[in-house]
Amino acid sequence: xxxxxxxxxxxxSTICAPDDCGGIVEQESFTCKHxxxxxxxxxxxxxxxxxxxxxxCDGLICPGCYAKxxxxxxxxxxxxxxxxxxxxxxxxxxxxx
Amino acid sequence: MGCPxxxxxxxxxxxxxxxxxxALTIVASTSTRGAIYHFVLSTLGVAADGVLxxxxxxxxxxxxxxxxxxxxxxxxxxVALLAAGSNATVEPTYTASSEVFDQGINQxxxxxxxxxxxxxxxxxxxxxNGYGFVALSTVSPAYTGQANAQAHFAE
Numbered sequence: 566x567x568x569x570x571x572x573x574x575x576x577x578s579t580i581c582a583p584d585d586c587g588g589i590v591e592q593e594s595f596t597c598k599h600x601x602x603x604x605x606x607x608x609x610x611x612x613x614x615x616x617x618x619x620x621x622c623d624g625l626i627c628p629g630c631y632a633k634x635x636x637x638x639x640x641x642x643x644x645x646x647x648x649x650x651x652x653x654x655x656x657x658x659x660x661x662x
Numbered sequence: 663m664g665c666p667x668x669x670x671x672x673x674x675x676x677x678x679x680x681x682x683x684x685a686l687t688i689v690a691s692t693s694t695r696g697a698i699y700h701f702v703l704s705t706l707g708v709a710a711d712g713v714l715x716x717x718x719x720x721x722x723x724x725x726x727x728x729x730x731x732x733x734x735x736x737x738x739x740x741v742a743l744l745a746a747g748s749n750a751t752v753e754p755t756y757t758a759s760s761e762v763f764d765q766g767i768n769q770x771x772x773x774x775x776x777x778x779x780x781x782x783x784x785x786x787x788x789x790x791n792g793y794g795f796v797a798l799s800t801v802s803p804a805y806t807g808q809a810n811a812q813a814h815f816a817e
Contacts, residue, residue, distance in 0.1 A: 578776070602762045
């Protein structure tokens with residue numbers, strides 16, 4: 566079942582070019598739950614070509630993050646990355662750095 | 663995010679070269695996260711068949727840009743907490759391998775991306791961090807004119 570059929574895409578793009586440069590091209594996309602990369606989805610493509618599903622956070626992830634997960638890497642959603650960045654920044658600012 | 667405030671920030675890079683130059687930065691606020699949900703990329707030069715590579719990358723320092731006041735999309739909102747900059751003369755310090763968008767786009771084309779809630783590019787509430795729209799053109803006929811980027815963000 567493709568991503569489009571599951572209703573998981575969260576982005577949409579259009580390229581408006583002259584007809585001899587391809588005309589109007591529309592694409593759906595999703596944002597990787599782990600790294601925020603915008604991944605474009607081709608209709609009816611093999612789901613393995615556009616990444617995968619992280620079974621921990623149940624989010625669609627890009628091919629790079631999927632490869633890391635398959636190699637044994639942890640689930641590290643962008644939300645958690647942001648919390649760490651913000652905590653480090655808050656600590657530095659509280660120390661006047 | 664209950665009813666987020668939304669803003670538009672236009673930017674440009676006056677001269678595209680063979681190395682990445684920043685057209686628009688969205689700079690974080692330590693008070694709130696931001697969410698980039700829409701952007702448009704285009705050029706203003708003479709029509710030709712050059713190709714620009716556009717990328718959206720994270721930075722840890724915003725460099726030197728011309729300040730851009732984010733426009734309120736709802737006139738009743740307060741001024742934006744996030745900041746924006748255009749036409750960098752000193753490039754931001756970009757994080758390696760942080761591209762969330764990287765595409766080659768024909769010079770004649772206008773590119774639009776929009777996200778539904780849940781698909782936005784989130785800007786962490788971390789001082790001096792943010793995202794920058796960068797472009798270069800190396801493939802002949804290389805484009806050397808002005809390139810424009812406009813982003814809408816919520817906070």
